[in-house]
Amino acid sequence: MRERMKNILHILSRDSAPPKEVIVAFFEDESSFLKAAREAKGIKDLDAITPYPVHGLEQILNIKRSWIPWVTFIFGLIGLSAGLALTYYTSVVSWPLIIGGKPFFSLPAFIPVMFECTVLFSALASVAALFYACDLPRVNPPILDKDLTSHKFALYCPAEQNSETEVRQIFEQLGVEKVLTGSF
Amino acid sequence: MNSPHKEKQSSLILGNKTLKQITEDISVLTEKIPGVRYLLTLAGAKTLFIFYLIVMGTIVVVGMGLMAVNHPVGWGVDIINLVFWIGIGHAGTLISAILFLFRQKWRTSIARTAEAMTVFAVMTAALFPLLHTGRPWLAYWLLPYPNQRGSLWVNFRSPLLWDVFAISTYATVSIVFWYVGMVPDLATLRDRATNKVRKFIYGILSLGWRGTARHWSHYEMTYMILAAISTPLVLSVHSVISFDFAVASLPGWHTTIFPPYFVAGAIFSGFGMVVTLMCLVRVFVPQFKDYITINHMEAMNKIIMVTGMLVGYAYLSELFIAWYSGSPYEQFAFKNRITGPYAWSYWIMMSCNVIIPQLFWFKKFRRSIPVMFVVSILVNVGMWFERYVIVVTSLHRDFLPANWGSFNMTFYDFGALIGSFGMFLTLFLLYMRTLPAISIAEVKPTAVHKE
Numbered sequence: 001m002r003e004r005m006k007n008i009l010h011i012l013s014r015d016s017a018p019p020k021e022v023i024v025a026f027f028e029d030e031s032s033f034l035k036a037a038r039e040a041k042g043i044k045d046l047d048a049i050t051p052y053p054v055h056g057l058e059q060i061l062n063i064k065r066s067w068i069p070w071v072t073f074i075f076g077l078i079g080l081s082a083g084l085a086l087t088y089y090t091s092v093v094s095w096p097l098i099i100g101g102k103p104f105f106s107l108p109a110f111i112p113v114m115f116e117c118t119v120l121f122s123a124l125a126s127v128a129a130l131f132y133a134c135d136l137p138r139v140n141p142p143i144l145d146k147d148l149t150s151h152k153f154a155l156y157c158p159a160e161q162n163s164e165t166e167v168r169q170i171f172e173q174l175g176v177e178k179v180l181t182g183s184f
Numbered sequence: 185m186n187s188p189h190k191e192k193q194s195s196l197i198l199g200n201k202t203l204k205q206i207t208e209d210i211s212v213l214t215e216k217i218p219g220v221r222y223l224l225t226l227a228g229a230k231t232l233f234i235f236y237l238i239v240m241g242t243i244v245v246v247g248m249g250l251m252a253v254n255h256p257v258g259w260g261v262d263i264i265n266l267v268f269w270i271g272i273g274h275a276g277t278l279i280s281a282i283l284f285l286f287r288q289k290w291r292t293s294i295a296r297t298a299e300a301m302t303v304f305a306v307m308t309a310a311l312f313p314l315l316h317t318g319r320p321w322l323a324y325w326l327l328p329y330p331n332q333r334g335s336l337w338v339n340f341r342s343p344l345l346w347d348v349f350a351i352s353t354y355a356t357v358s359i360v361f362w363y364v365g366m367v368p369d370l371a372t373l374r375d376r377a378t379n380k381v382r383k384f385i386y387g388i389l390s391l392g393w394r395g396t397a398r399h400w401s402h403y404e405m406t407y408m409i410l411a412a413i414s415t416p417l418v419l420s421v422h423s424v425i426s427f428d429f430a431v432a433s434l435p436g437w438h439t440t441i442f443p444p445y446f447v448a449g450a451i452f453s454g455f456g457m458v459v460t461l462m463c464l465v466r467v468f469v470p471q472f473k474d475y476i477t478i479n480h481m482e483a484m485n486k487i488i489m490v491t492g493m494l495v496g497y498a499y500l501s502e503l504f505i506a507w508y509s510g511s512p513y514e515q516f517a518f519k520n521r522i523t524g525p526y527a528w529s530y531w532i533m534m535s536c537n538v539i540i541p542q543l544f545w546f547k548k549f550r551r552s553i554p555v556m557f558v559v560s561i562l563v564n565v566g567m568w569f570e571r572y573v574i575v576v577t578s579l580h581r582d583f584l585p586a587n588w589g590s591f592n593m594t595f596y597d598f599g600a601l602i603g604s605f606g607m608f609l610t611l612f613l614l615y616m617r618t619l620p621a622i623s624i625a626e627v628k629p630t631a632v633h634k635e
Contacts, residue, residue: 029203030632047396047397047398048396048397049394049395049396049397050395050397050400051203051207051368051372051395051624051625051628052368052400052624052625052626052628052629053400053401053403053404053625053629054397054400054629055629057397057400058397058401061397063397063398063401065401065405066401066402066404066405066406068402068405068406068409069405069409072409072413086328087340090328090335090337090338090340091337091340091341094335094337095334095335095336095337097339099339099341099342100341102341106341109340109341110340112343112346112349112350112420112424112427113340113345113346113349115416115420116346116349116350116353116417116420117349117353119353119357119413119416119417119420120353120356120357122409122413123356123357123360123361123409123410123413123414124356124360126406126409126410126413127360127364127406127410129402129406130364130402130403130406131391133398133399133402134393134394134398134399134402134403135392135394135399136367136391136392136393137391137392138391138392138394139387139392140387140392141392141393141394142394143375143394146375146376147204147375148375148395149368149371149372149374149375149393149395150203150204150207150372150375150376151202151203151204151207184394
């Protein structure tokens with residue numbers, strides 16, 4: 001039973017990507033973290049873990065603008081068409097009825113439903129896209145340090161693409177005390 | 185230029201908190217065993233909730249005849265309560281979405297709880313139209329699904345059906361918005377968890393959030409999109425609710441001012457409820473006083489005053505248009521509201537919504553917890569009576585004097601009204617102790633600026 005549950009959870013979750021070995025540097029406050037992020041040059045695929053969104057980090061780490069708005073836009077259009085299709089099919093094609101002397105295709109009266117469908121589709125699709133982009137949901141996510149969701153900050157890079165001694169050197173030059181390896 | 189700005193930001197959170205303290209202050213509420221005071225309050229709310237279930241159950245089993253609805257007042261307390269509770273929900277979305285788009289940093293301390301209020305208020309509200317149908321077990325007939333009656337579809341030209349779409353979309357998007365905002369904080373709770381059960385529950389709820397810079401980038405974008413989507417959505421919901429009235433040709437209902445008037449009223453009553461709840465939160469959870477400061481309360485009181493005046497303007501313009509239209513039916517409807525058999529409800533509405541909030545012109549009252557607590561409750565009394573005035577006084581005197589009648593609330597009407605607070609408060613109290621009641625990740629950046 002337990003095994004079966006685990007299997008189901010595995011299929012549902014996105015644990016297919018196994019954790020990678022990473023080299024991590026920890027920081028106790030935002031300013032020293034940001035300073036190090038800015039000055040750490042020459043590390044490949046540098047990423048950060050922060051307890052809250054730190055402003056300016058995207059430029060420092062060269063993170064591209066999120067593609068999620070495109071999903072919102074496309075699904076908004078799909079929702080709009082779905083709302084129109086639903087009202088049109090039911091009121092004009094499937095069983096046309098004259099109600100209140102209005103034409104079968106009374107578009108102004110259909111606008112609220114079309115609007116709500118647009119909103120619903122685009123909102124849910126955006127969140128689905130967020131889940132996809134952030135590897136959610138994930139059972140047993142690798143956690144490097146429990147305090148990273150509370151008050152600590154970290155810079156990390158994959159150990160495969162970087163040489164550990166070099167990375168350690170860079171971080172030590174920046175005055176980082178704690179550099180560890182872990183799987184993330 | 186720079187320094188007053190900084191000073192303003194630091195006044196958002198008192199007590200020079202470190203990031204760790206912020207996490208601690210907010211999470212501890214979900215971690216320690218609740219005290220006697222909380223349990224007694226919860227027991228009270230639950231008792232009221234059970235009473236509500238009994239009242240609702242009796243109405244469902246025995247029938248709608250138990251409530252006061254009758255000819256000609258075919259819309260009664262169920263519809264009044266629906267509009268009332270949906271309206272309360274609107275402040276949560278306003279705080280979490282519209283103030284977010286306007287970059288109002290003070291919203292961070294109250295956004296989570298206001299949004300929880302939205303979700304619970306919409307849940308409370310959504311039961312009333314179902315009850316009002318008299319046969320809630322056939323509620324699925326409201327949905328356009330292929331059926332064996334032809335298919336006989338729902339009528340998309342009816343505002344009542346727009347309501348089905350508007351309210352269900354609003355409920356869904358509000359819950360999603362609330363939940364997405366909570367995921368990083370749930371991860372904080374997961375990482376702080378010391379026992380297996382907590383770790384398991386918050387582990388599931390946090391969906392495996394890790395908070396890398398790339399994740400945050402997508403996350404912030406999604407949050408902004410949801411805020412941008414929720415903004416027109418929230419305006420549409422109460423507009424659609426107002427169409428239920430405005431599309432009908434009854435004097436007192438048939439006015440084009442209804443959508444903005446309803447939206448302003450909704451925000452007004454919602455802020456009233458937020459202030460009521462926040463006053464209570466400040467009393468029950470002393471450490472939150474550093475987050476939900478008097479400055480926050482004052483800002484909300486200003487919004488109450490502004491929206492109160494918007495509502496007052498709508499009342500007056502209704503009167504003006506009734507006179508200016510020259511329509512005898514319209515003029516009679518409003519004269520009847522002011523001087524007729526239900527004039528008392530009109531004057532309760534006027535004094536609670538238009539006159540009493542004027543107290544907030546004075547800074548002393550805007551910043552006094554007892555004053556704002558009383559005013560915020562009166563605002564909601566007034567807003568309930570606004571819906572009472574709209575529904576009852578318009579219906580009980582329509583075009584034909586032969587149709588005239590009266591509306592007398594029964595025990596079950598009062599039970600449904602009072603009991604609904606039991607449902608709302610039970611949900612709210614459970615939320616306060618199980619989920620992070622202030623957005624941890626959103627509050628932190630506003631605290632960091634001081635360093």
